[in-house]
Amino acid sequence: VPTVSIYGIPFSKLNMRDTVQMLTDSIDSGQQSLQVITANPIMVMAALENDKFMSIMKQADLIVPDGTGVVWAANYVGNPVAERVTGFDMLHELMKFGEDRRWKVFLLGAAPEVVQAAAERLHQQYPAVEIVGARDGFFGEAEDEDVVRQVQEANPHILFVARGADTQEPWIAKYRHQLRVPLMMGVGGSFDILSG
Ligand code: UDP
Numbered sequence: 001v002p003t004v005s006i007y008g009i010p011f012s013k014l015n016m017r018d019t020v021q022m023l024t025d026s027i028d029s030g031q032q033s034l035q036v037i038t039a040n041p042i043m044v045m046a047a048l049e050n051d052k053f054m055s056i057m058k059q060a061d062l063i064v065p066d067g068t069g070v071v072w073a074a075n076y077v078g079n080p081v082a083e084r085v086t087g088f089d090m091l092h093e094l095m096k097f098g099e100d101r102r103w104k105v106f107l108l109g110a111a112p113e114v115v116q117a118a119a120e121r122l123h124q125q126y127p128a129v130e131i132v133g134a135r136d137g138f139f140g141e142a143e144d145e146d147v148v149r150q151v152q153e154a155n156p157h158i159l160f161v162a163r164g165a166d167t168q169e170p171w172i173a174k175y176r177h178q179l180r181v182p183l184m185m186g187v188g189g190s191f192d193i194l195s196g
Helices: 016-028 041-049 051-058 068-076 087-101 112-125 141-154 165-179 190-195
Strands: 003-006 009-012 034-039 062-065 104-109 130-135 158-162 183-186
Touching (some): 034 041, 087 183, 087 190, 112 190, 130 141
Parallel strands (some): 034 183, 104 130
Antiparallel strands (some): 003 009
């Protein structure tokens, strides 16, 4: 993947179409535990201030430019990205690919009624995709094991995690190899938008 380094963070230069095609090929090939981060300038700043967060960013398989600030920064260093690639848009693009392939998807995050409503909305819009799990994002470390087991048993192709940016990426990074899900991605406030 062609990248541009912004404060040491390698951002993908691919457009949405090529990004989703690449991720789809990865899922089709049976690859496991891919972590995608849609990173905005706030996350770049957080990584610069926090070594742990920086190492989480760097061990991700793909970092895409979410936020016009990142697109601007890439232009500024003379190595532009194709376009802004947001988590919300990518979620929809992946669901479209999932329709043909009858993928299974797990939604993790937001309040219980929000994640339920998001699941129903996605089911209406993409009926061939099976929502194999919808669980809220308000749990502590003590429940992690239970959540990981629930995801493993549901055996999805994609796990979308909608918690705060400071929580969702570290959580995925910590459990990605146990979860054994082909593709995992933080989507921030996307379930709130879907349910609204
Ligand atoms: N959220 C969650 N668990 C938490 C904190 C937040 O599931 O412990 C959800 C919240 O309900 C919302 C999403 O994470 O759906 C994004 O939250 P917020 O916009 O506050 O996070 P930010 O992206 O601003 O860090």
